[in-house]
Amino acid sequence: MKSIISYIVSLFPQLARLGYYISLVGIVLIMLWIGFFKFTPTEAAGIKPLVENHFLLFWLYDVLSVQQVSNLFGVIEIITGLLLLFSLKYDILRPFAALFLIATFLITISFLFTTPGTWNIVDGVLTTNFMILKDIPMLGLGFMYLHPSPYLLR
DSSP states (O other), rough: HHHHHHHHHHHHHHHHHHHHHHHHHHHHHHHHHHHHHHHHHHHHHHHHHHHOOTTTTTHEEEEEEEOHHHHHHHHHHHHHHHHHHHHHTOHHHHHHHHHHHHHHHHHHHHHHHHHHOOOOTTHHHEEHHHHSHHHHHHHHHHHHHTTTTTTOOO
C-alpha cells in the first residue's frame, strides 16, 4: 500500500508541470481566438458600448473607426497570445507577457464599472455578461509570469 501511495505522490511534479502547460496553452488559444474575432464586424459592434463608455478609451472613436478600434484590440490580444507562446522559448518575453495579461484583466474588469447595463439580476442572481471570467485565470498567469517558472522544460 505504501508503494502505491509513494508512486502516486511521485507523479505530482509531472502533473503540476502538465497543468502549467495546459493552462498556458489554454490562455494562448483564448487570446488568439478572441484576438482574431476582433477583426469581425460583429465583434467590433459588440465592443463599441464598452469602449465608448470607458473613461480612458472613449476618445479612440474620435480618431479611429469602430472596426479600427476593434482591430487594435485584436492586435493587442494576438500579441499577448504570441508573447505567451514564445516566452516558452525566450525568457526575456515573460515580463512583457505578464504585463499584457495584467493590463487585459484590468481593462476588462473596468468595463464592468464603466458600461451602463452591464450588471443584471437574473432569477434573483446578480450577473454580468461573463466576459470577465476568461480574464481571471489570465490575471493569475500574469502574476505567475512575473517570476521564473519552476515548470519550464529546459
